[in-house]
Amino acid sequence: MSEPADGMLDLLVVNREEPVSQFRNLGRIAEDVYLPSGNNLTVQLDNGPINPHAIGAVVELSPGTMTQSPTVHIGGGHASGQMGMVHFGLAGSETTKIRVK
Numbered sequence: 001m002s003e004p005a006d007g008m009l010d011l012l013v014v015n016r017e018e019p020v021s022q023f024r025n026l027g028r029i030a031e032d033v034y035l036p037s038g039n040n041l042t043v044q045l046d047n048g049p050i051n052p053h054a055i056g057a058v059v060e061l062s063p064g065t066m067t068q069s070p071t072v073h074i075g076g077g078h079a080s081g082q083m084g085m086v087h088f089g090l091a092g093s094e095t096t097k098i099r100v101k
Contacts, residue, residue, distance in 0.1 A: 007040030009087060039090040045072060045100065058101045059086050063093035 008025040015021060027035040041061065045054035053072065060069040070086055090096060 007038060007087075007089065038092055039094065041088045041090060041096065041098075042085050043088070043098070043100075044085040054100075060099040060101065061088045061090075061096055062098075063088075063090045063096040 008027050010025050011023040013021040013023070029035055043059055045057055045059070046052055047054040047057070053074070055072055055074055057072045058069055059072065060067060062068075068088055072086060088096075
């Protein structure tokens with residue numbers, strides 16, 4: 001079953017004038033069948049006092065032959081935000097290359 005910081009990202013939706021909705025990612029693919037969480041990496045950048053959250057940085061991660069390269073940004077859609085970190089799912093990879101631009 002899913003635990004905090006298990007690599008399976010959950011979703012929290014703040015509804016206007018309604019209770020908050022939480023969607024837990026338990027990795028369930030069928031009744032009583034759960035996927036293993038696999039490996040994951042969370043990166044939180046600090047670029048000093050001028051840009052403390054490293055807004056605009058690109059984090060490149062290459063576990064095996066695949067490359068993921070999200071850009072760090074603030075905001076999102078209407079009344080939404082970001083976690084303040086970049087999360088990567090690594091599946092079964094034990095090692096990875098990481099580069100911050």
